[in-house]
Amino acid sequence: MAESNLAFLNRLEGDSRKQQQAFIQNIASRLGRLNEGGIPEHPLKGAPDFWTSYELDYEERILRFMDNWRAAGGFTERLATYDELPVVIARTLRELGAQSLIRQNQPELAQLEFERILPELQHTVWSADKPQQALVAASQADAGIAIADYAVAYTGSVVMTSSKDKGRSVTLLPNIFIAIVPAERLKTR
Amino acid sequence: MKVSLFITCISDALFPPIGEAMTRLLARYGVKLHFPEVQTCCGQPAFNSGYWDEARASAKTILEAFEDSDFVIAPSGSCTGMIHHYYPKLFENDPILLEKSLQLQEKIFEFSQFLVQVLGVTDVGAVFPHKVTYHPSCHGTRLLGIKEEPMLLMSHVKGMELVPLPYAEDCCGFGGTFAIKMSNISGAMVEEKSQHVLETEAEVLVGLDMGCLLNIGGNLKFQGKPVRVMHLAELLYEGVKLK
Amino acid sequence: MSKPQGSSVKQRSETALKDEFLIDAVKFTTEKLKNGKLAATAEHGNWEEWRERGKLIRAHTIAHLDFYLNQFIENARAQGVHVHFAPEAKDAARIAVEIAKHHQAKSVVKSKSMVSEEVHINEAFEELGIESVESDLGEYIIQLANEPPSHIIIPAIHKNRYQIAELLSKEAGQTLPPETKVLAGFARQKLRDKFLEADIGLTGCNFGIAESGSVVIFENEGNARMVSTVPKTQITLMGMERLIPTWDDLEVMATLLPRSATGQKLTVYMSGITGPRRQSDGDGPEEMHIIIVDNGRSLQLGDPDFQELLNCIRCGACLNACPVYRHIGGHSYPGTYSGPIGAVLTPALNKNSGEWEDVANASSLCGACYEACPVKIPLHDMLVYLRNRKVEDGHTATGEKMAMKGFKVLMSSYKLYSKAVKMGQVGQKLLVRNGVIKSQLGPLKGWTAYRHIPALPTRSFREQWKALSTEVEASMPSMSSETKTRLEQMVLNRKKGGHE
Incomplete structure (x- = not known):
């Protein structure tokens, strides 16, 4: 009889735990350490100082x-x-010929009342x-819309996190992705 | 003040005029060159092929030759680079020779480095009314950082038209034993380099390393092209003689 | 999947050098990527400082890999990730297959992962009748061609759009024009279904973040996002050295990697995945596995010559800078990885130097790879060290060993060396015509097939020295006092420990 999923995962975990010791030991002994040693000091963490102090002002961030x-x-x-x-948004979606929209x-x-301003579209909320x-809706939607958690001016990126109310699929599966970026959430780097 | 010449095996056997050009050119600045005859070869051909014992045997003659020199000048970024970059590794298990290597590191200069950095000379007063293009050898530029010095020296040569070489920083394909071992790949690389040289329509190809120039020059000759191939020392000396 | 015939780099490169399509395609794209990198790094500025920081962060991580890997594993487990260990390539394949079998998976969709190539994962799945589809466009193309990738970042670099159109047309069952938009559109539509239907998503890992147990993936197409969002089970393959300590450190890698690889400020997507879907989430895989792969990587630890090799962030910049790679293409190299990194990695992962092939010899040691590397790995030095290992282990040709012994004898003594030159001056008379040697006999052949050798002058420089120095000394001016002072000062600085 096939293993239950839990039994399978537990068995694999047992094997893995046993191997972890040897795996890490191998590394430590090759590096000349008898045991793992304490927490290493990492003085040069992250970007160089000249970079961490680099800031663009509000206008510049938006333009960039x-x-x-x-x-x-x-x-x-x-x-x-x-x-x-x-x-x-309504104008954009109409121009692009979108027939369905999924939102986070x-x-x-919700306040933007997409159902009211675009009645001809099929609307789904994640x-x-x-x-x-939800997955099916996302995979069939022409457009997905979300409010960005952050945005980055220097690279021109939007930052999205996922949660119960924010599905990964909403910004991934539809052909069209609209991100609303509140300007105060726009960082330099 | 003992200033010695490390002639390098290639220039010794194949291109004596380079040694002569260096000797005469430096004499004009009151630099009397010494030639410690125990020198043979920096050992790079053996070292690069992985034969380090054999390389050490050769390298020892270099350490011995220049032990009591204050400055050593070599017409090769490759050989100079070998000493700077690899002698400490080659002799890492021999404290005495390691110490000699570190000392030699401090005193050895490639030719253009010596003129510019040590003597402070950028204008030797040369006149060379020809169209010239320059090939920057890989070891010289990447291991020793020789970028400004030859350009400074050449910029002051009167009458010379220096045409930039397309894709100058691409390797010519010499690589020492690479040219023999992987002759097909090396051949493709040198053909490409020659192609770029010919595109410049230069009369003269100048460089700092005879390994590269032997390679590119040899291919140009093979193709029957009349481009003259010179070491920078030769060019500068001829330019000074012309005056 | 196989590489072209020929048991050595030299033989395979012979084929490659004659393939004009290949040469043109590889030249075109490597030049574009190289120029892209130069432009992007110049625009960003302070590139040497960034490189130094990148090198230090990676070197630090590797120097404390026992700590950071352990931290990564514990944090990943705490997030619900199942972590597995693959000391060898076959272990990785075995574990992945076991997971697939357990879930009765019929199909796997995968995003780009060089480690997956290294462990031959597709073959392992296919042996059990499990379909494994590449979703990265370049990987998809070569999967259709039944070829391995020939570049770390651009797997189908060796193909031009006509060849690609041909491959995709066959798959489409209709003739597609060699236009990028049409071809990409076809692949996109074809892969869409695969994403939505696959039982398992297989990804690689650009960086594991030790402080949170997260997996970070850089990509341009969005396929890795697809692969790590839709299928119920995710398997991530990670080289054991692909770690950084913190999210702060990721900023440095995110600055170095995209610019070095393609000249982008950042890839279109950079995903940070910390565990499978959470209880309250609506999507993401229910089950996530990370298989940590050694396969010879740990051999480099504690080896002062090769430990830095593990700093590599797999950007491919060295491939784009390498003149040898540009001429012979990725398939001339043995093993999974090509270019300068491959030339070192493939032998280094295998402790038996007798099996190394001649790949470390396929380099003129020009150093362009080191110059291009965003974390400053001295690949050009490592190639020499590999050659040395082979010599020390006795795995070089007898002829060469003899020649080197000869070199040693001659070069140990200037008298013997001078005699040899003298003999050459005399002996060459048989071969010299009009001042050059063209003969393609014996050992000369490799050289003279492409070049003429100048005849040895009748007198070497050292034979001329005595006369030359006497003559020059008689007429030379004395050194000016300024010059003398200058030189003396330099020597003085030196003896105090200064460097020029």
Whole structure:
């Protein structure tokens, strides 16, 4: 009879724990240590000082981000207020011919009332309660929309984390990805 | 003040005019060159092929030859680089010879380095009305960091048109025994280098290393191309004689 | 999957050198990548400082690999990751297959991983009838061609778009034009289904972050995200040395790697994965495994000549800088890895130098690889050390050993050396015509097939020295006092321990 999953994983873990000792010991003895030794000091951690003090001001960050994003082949627009968002997003999605939209389960996105401004689209909200359905919806949606956790001006990147309300699939599976970046979350590096 | 010449095996056997050019050129600055005759070869051919015992036998003659010199000058970035970069490794298990290697490291200079860094000379007063292109040898540039010195010296040569060599930093394919062992690959590399030289339409190809110049020059001759191949010392000396 | 015929680099390169398509394709792309790197690093500035920092961080990590690997493993386990150990390549394949079998997997979709190539994972899956599909476009193309990758970053570098169009057309069952957009579009559509249906997602790992047990993946296509998001089970293969201590250190790697590999400021995606999906998450794999691979890496630890080899961040910059690689392409090299890093790594991972082939000889030691390396690995030195190992182990040709013994005898004594030169001056008369030697006999052949050798002058420099120095001494000016002072000062600085 086939092993249950738990039994399988436990067996593998047992093997692995046994091997870990030998594996690490091999490394330590080759490095000339009898045992692991204490926590090593890592004085030159991270980027050099001249870099960690590098900062662009607010305006420069926005311009730099947009330049980089465009250079990488993306589209970007700058809006003065949140109020402008629904109109711009609606226009964009219509221009791109999107027929379906999936959004993260974020209150800021709910406030934008996509269902109302784009009634002709099929709308889904990411829900961790029904993962199978959510995945299918994401894989079939033309567009995914999320609010970025952060953005980085120097490289032109948006930073997304995942959680119960923020599925990885929303920013991954649809052909179109729209990230809303609150400017105050835009860092230099 | 003992300034000695490390002629290198290639220049000794194949290109005596280079040694002569160096001797006469440096004499103009009051530098009397010594030639300790026990020197044979820096040992690089054996060292690079992995034969370190054999390399040591040769390298010992170099350590002995220049033991009491204050400065040593070599017409080769490759041989000079061998001493700077690898002698300490070669002799790491011999405290006495290791010490000699470290001392030699401090006193040995490639030719253009000596002129510029030691003598402080950038204009030898040469006149050389020809179209010239320069090949920067790999060991000289990458191991010894020789980039400015030859350019400074050449920039002051009157009448000379220095044309940049396309893809100059690409290796010419010599690599010592590599040229024999992997002759097909080396051949492809030198053909490419010759191609770039010919693109410049230069009359003269100048460099700091006879290994490279023997390689590129040999291929150009093989192709029947009349490009003249010179070591920088030869070019500068001829330029000074012309005046 | 096999490499072209020929049991040595020399033989395989013979084939490559005659393949114009190959040479053109490789030249074109390596030059583009090399120039991209130069432009990106110049724009960013302070590149030497970044390289030094990168080197120090990686060297520190390797010097304390026992601590950091252990920290990584414990943190990963704490996040629910199942960690496994593969002392050898076959162990990695065995464990991955066991996981697949247990889950009754029918298909695996994988993102780019050189370690997966090293352990021949696709063959292992295929032996059991499990489909394993490459999702990186370059890897997908060569999988269709049944070839191994020929470059660490651009696996299909040796193919031009006409060849690619041909391969994809066969797969599509219709003729596709050799246009990038169309070809990529076809692959994208084909792979989409694979992502959504695969039972297992297999990824590599650019960096493991010890402080959190996270796996960081750099990619441009989004396929690694797909592979690590959709399938229920994820297996990540990680070389045991691919670690950095902290997220702060990742900033340095993220600065060095993309610029060195392709000239980008950052890859399109950089993913940080810390464990499988959490209880409350709606997606991500339910089960995540990391297989840590040794396969000869630990042999480098404690070896002062080769420990730095483990600093490598697999950026491929050395391949793009190497004139030899550019001429012979990746398939001329034995083993999984090509270019300068491959020329050192493939032998170094195998402690039996008798099996090393001649790959360490396929280098002119120009040092371009060292210059290009973002973490300053002295690959050009390591190639010489490998050659030395082979000699010390007695695995070189007798003819060569004899020649070197001859070299030793001649060069130990200037008298013998001078005699030899004299003999050459006399003996060459048989071969010299019009001042050059063209003969392609015997040992000369490799040289004279491409070059003429100048005749040895009748008198060597040292034979001329006495007359020359006497003449020069008689007429030379004396050294100016400024020059004298200058030289004396230099010598003085030296004796105090100063360096020029």
